[in-house]
Amino acid sequence: MRELTQEDVIAAVKGGSVFASGGGGWVDHGLEIGGAAIAIGRPKLVSIDELPDDAIILTCTAIGAPAGRDWQMLGRDYIKAVQLVQEKFDGQIAGVITPQNGMSSSINGWLPAAALGLVVVDATGDIRAHPTGKMGSLGLASRTDFETIQAVAGGKPEIGTYIELVTTGSPAKTSNILRTASDMAGGFIAAARHPLPASYVKEHAAIGGISLAIDLGHAILNAEAQGIDAEGILNVIEKKTGGAVIARGTVTQKSVRYSGAFDIGFITVASEDGDTYTLHVMNEYMAVEDEKGTRHSTFPDVITTFSLETGAPVSVGELRDGQSIGIFVIDKSRVPLSSSVKDPSVYPEVEEVLGIELYRYAFPTSEKAHA
Template sequence: MRELTRDDVFAAVKGGSVFASGGGGWVDHGLEIGHAALSIGRPKLLSVEELPDDAIILTCTAIGAPAGRDWQMLGKDYIRAVQLVIDHYDGKIAGVMTPQNGMSSTINGWLPAAALGLAVIDATGDIRAHPTGKMGSLGLASSIDYETIQAVAGGRPELGSYIELVVKGTPARTSNILRTASDMAGGFIAAARHPLPAKYIKEHAALGGISIALELGQAIIQAEPEGPEAVLKAVVRKTKGKILGRGKVISKNVRYSGAFDIGTIDVEVAKNVFRLHVMNEYMAVDDRSSKRLATFPDVITTIDAATGLPVSVGDVVEGMELAVFAIDKSRIPLSASVKDPTVYPEVEEVLGIDLQSYAFGKEKQNYA
């Protein structure tokens, strides 16, 4: 156990931005929520092994798409979502965790933890960011035996879009309801879900996920004074990832639909063209001949050549010089969430590409 600091806020945002895979929130939001947490309390980071098996852990997150319009998530909304679950749960919550790393999502639970006297658990539902709640649901996405509680809070009162909602039921049904609530609130909303015993987290989560992001962030911060190339090298060295290629963005076709950003981004790399498939985050990369180069749950990130720092899908523009970076799934802890075959079909249908057989059914070529 250790107390989280302001240095950790910066490191979490820097490292989380790599694992954000083009999504995972916003840098400014992550810094704002992280500093707010430290202004009202002293959140502590705990390994799940430090808790008894029956201690209950809650997942804190945000649901939506960065391109959504007229959304608003304030710090109090994260706290309110957790409080709503606490109010409707017949038991005591000991700690909170995040379903994913990201530009702000690494810090998802820090503010509710500080405000409500809970621990921040060093585990993630997925080491990288992902588009659907089911992909961070710790293998429960298709369960009909587990009744979950999920709550959301957020929106703009002045527009009449503020929503508070608590739902109980199967993870699949309730997750779809919350996605609709996010869209109705303007495109993003704070959420809390899935109270689960520590024993289950120990067996199904990506353990140490927060520490991994913090350590990467620290390496980035140390390299920044030496320039963008030094930052890129630090990221590659620390993660054992790979620059798939560098080039100019020649096309961006991403649209907002139902609280998702969906589409493709094409990057001209030497005499080739990489197509990045987007559903909030980068889910796959193909080359001009449709050869698959990386597939979720690989980490896939676009890095601005001018700064050496990750750039989100929403900030990518045509003409930008990018490095396309990936970390193979063999080099990151994998949770039960991404090993669950039921979480893939809806994303595959939206994107019109195969994910699951590349992820776990056959080897990718020319990538290690």
């Protein structure tokens, strides 16, 4: 157990931005919420082994799409979402986890933990950011026999979009309800869900996910402090993660639209070696292909775009035509994988929206892939 500091906030945002895979929130929001957590009472980061097996852990997150135009999530909304679950849950909640790393999502639970006397557990529902709640639900998405509790809070009261909602039922159905609430609230909303015993989290989560982001962030900060240039920073990230820049080039087309609390579309990049790469987007980068149809990377690989001028990750929302970027990939074999991303039931809705296959490429030797 250790207290999280302001330096850890900055590091979590830096490292989380790499794992954000083009989404995962916003840097400014992460720094703001993380700073608020440290200001009101430093949250404590604990390993899953420091908790008894029956300690209840709650997932804290934000649901929506970065292109949502009129959303509002205040610090109190993150706290309120947890309180709504606490009021409904028959038991005591001990700690929180985040379902994913990201520019702000690595810090999702820090503020409610600090405000409500909970601990931040060093585990994530997925190492990288992903578009649907089911992909970070710790393998619960296909469970029809499990009744969960999910809650959201957020929106703008002055224009009548503020929503508080608590829903119980199967993980899949309640996740769809929360996505609709997010859209109604302006495109993003704070959420808390799935109170689960530590023993379950230990078996199904990506253990050590928060430390992974913080450690990477500190390595980036150290490189920046030494005045290392953009290429040098990318080299540091490659060595730290085992990832690699698979192409460098220029953005030639960005075709991404907002629909139902998702950012959906594709981005094309003309590479320096003459090839054209397509990044398929559903909030985050879900796959990379070249013009021959060769698949170079697929979720749950980490897929991130970096500015070649600054060495900093660039989100889908920040990318512009003509921008010089590197396409960076960490193979899934180099990161801990949760039960969620191995669950074939979480893929079909994303595959249908994008019009491409994912699961067959991600897990080619699985039973479903050969069915």
